[in-house]
Amino acid sequence: MQEIFNIFIKSIFIDNMIFAYFLGMCSYLAVSKTVKTSVGLGVAVIFVLGITVPVDYLLNEYVLKAGALKWLDPAFASADLSFLSFILFIAIIASMVQLVEMVVEKFSPALYNSLGIFLPLIAVNCAILGGSLFMEERDYQSLGQATAFGLGSGVGWFLAIVGIAAIREKIRYSNVPPALRGLGITFILTGLMGIAFMSFLGIKL
Amino acid sequence: MSEEKQEREPLFSAKNLKLVKGPLNMNNPITVQVLGICSALAVTAKMKPAIVMTISVMVVLAASNVVISFLRNGIPPRIRIIVQLVVIATMVILVDQVLKAFVYDISKQLSVFVGLIITNCILMGRLEAFAMSNKPWPAFLDGIGNALGYGLILIVVSFFRELFGSGSILGLQVVPQGFYSFGYVNNGLMILPPMALITIGVIIWVQRYYNRDLLEKN
Numbered sequence: 001m002q003e004i005f006n007i008f009i010k011s012i013f014i015d016n017m018i019f020a021y022f023l024g025m026c027s028y029l030a031v032s033k034t035v036k037t038s039v040g041l042g043v044a045v046i047f048v049l050g051i052t053v054p055v056d057y058l059l060n061e062y063v064l065k066a067g068a069l070k071w072l073d074p075a076f077a078s079a080d081l082s083f084l085s086f087i088l089f090i091a092i093i094a095s096m097v098q099l100v101e102m103v104v105e106k107f108s109p110a111l112y113n114s115l116g117i118f119l120p121l122i123a124v125n126c127a128i129l130g131g132s133l134f135m136e137e138r139d140y141q142s143l144g145q146a147t148a149f150g151l152g153s154g155v156g157w158f159l160a161i162v163g164i165a166a167i168r169e170k171i172r173y174s175n176v177p178p179a180l181r182g183l184g185i186t187f188i189l190t191g192l193m194g195i196a197f198m199s200f201l202g203i204k205l
Numbered sequence: 206m207s208e209e210k211q212e213r214e215p216l217f218s219a220k221n222l223k224l225v226k227g228p229l230n231m232n233n234p235i236t237v238q239v240l241g242i243c244s245a246l247a248v249t250a251k252m253k254p255a256i257v258m259t260i261s262v263m264v265v266l267a268a269s270n271v272v273i274s275f276l277r278n279g280i281p282p283r284i285r286i287i288v289q290l291v292v293i294a295t296m297v298i299l300v301d302q303v304l305k306a307f308v309y310d311i312s313k314q315l316s317v318f319v320g321l322i323i324t325n326c327i328l329m330g331r332l333e334a335f336a337m338s339n340k341p342w343p344a345f346l347d348g349i350g351n352a353l354g355y356g357l358i359l360i361v362v363s364f365f366r367e368l369f370g371s372g373s374i375l376g377l378q379v380v381p382q383g384f385y386s387f388g389y390v391n392n393g394l395m396i397l398p399p400m401a402l403i404t405i406g407v408i409i410w411v412q413r414y415y416n417r418d419l420l421e422k423n
Contacts, residue, residue, distance in 0.1 A: 020398050025242040026326040083302060086320050087294040094287060123286070126324045133317035178420055179413035180406070183239060187406035194399030 004148045011152030017127045018160040019194035024127030038165035040111045046154030049131050052096050053150025056089050056132040089132045097123040127157050224346040228354030234327050235358045236409045241327035246401040252375050255363035257311050259356030265296040267348035273336040274344035289332045297322050362404045370395030
């Protein structure tokens with residue numbers, strides 16, 4: 001149980017998707033103009049990561065890994081399908097995003113309209129596929145750990161995008177050098193926030 | 206019938222060359238179109254992985270641009286995204302297997318970022334914006350051009366990060382040993398991830414300073 005909690009905290013602060021791995025930067029830069037839309041997108045990312053990472057974990061554990069097909073027939077013990085993981089993970093992600101899109105459209109049309117094109121684009125948000133690939137690479141031991149990692153990464157991403165959106169709302173009133181306005185200053189701000197987040201590195205979990 | 210009305214465009218006409226050159230500066234995928242930042246920055250701490258990453262992206266982008274361009278009239282618009290993803294994922298699997306077979310060490314360093322080429326926005330962006338509506342040859346050039354523009358930024362960023370962070374270029378020591386005995390210390394901060402963002406920020410700053418049309422009003 002403690003292990004699961006550690007993974008959760010670690011993936012929020014120390015291995016933050018944005019500040020440590022730059023995953024999901026495209027939508028991070030494009031949707032972070034106002035806090036309201038960024039909260040919506042952040043929640044959608046938490047939701048999608050929380051679902052796709054465990055599902056991809058099961059897929060990896062029972063179908064793709066070397067020897068994973070043993071439960072089907074002992075003859076398959078030597079089968080190693082791990083080279084297929086990219087294409088199957090992305091298929092799972094695309095279908096999950098479709099599902100989330102339908103749910104959001106049904107229950108919150110206002111949010112659906114404000115997210116616009118970015119909801120379907122979550123499918124190609126690197127943070128989502130990155131979550132599954134990191135899960136595969138770090139070899140989590142149980143479904144609980146994989147879920148904690150997925151949710152934690154989502155929360156970390158959410159914190160990052162809401163933080164930058166709040167700063168960008170304020171920075172409109174500041175006197176930024178013309179050539180740096182918009183994209184340039186956002187990069188530098190993200191870098192500074194990343195340095196702040198590095199201070200969590202000292203925590204031993 | 207025998208008369209060839211439409212004069213064939215030369216392979217490297219001015220228009221086609223522009224497809225390659227544009228992305229290097231005025232239409233750079235990273236600093237202007239804001240595509241493909243996701244998997245780009247994490248591999249820039251050293252030059253070697255950055256170069257391998259550039260080549261991988263170039264192969265995947267050019268190949269999938271050509272494939273989608275050939276298929277463009279046969280793809281129903283409703284399912285085009287899934288078709289594009291399948292084509293890209295196939296190319297990435299091929300590149301990944303080749304990297305694992307020939308440069309295993311670098312493939313380990315790049316870790317998940319090779320797989321993340323699939324969701325690199327450059328790919329979807331270019332397929333959607335260019336390959337779906339153009340012939341294979343221009344699509345090929347567009348792919349090469351955008352991958353070069355992407356690689357240019359990657360290599361510049363990794364050059365500075367490796368030079369100041371480890372005092373070397375491509376793994377060769379360039380800061381003389383004498384400097385260290387006078388108390389010169391490598392800047393460890395340059396190796397850390399946030400500095401990649403700040404370096405890109407500065408590149409954007411310099412580029413926009415010289416290209417006034419790119420300024421944002423905001």
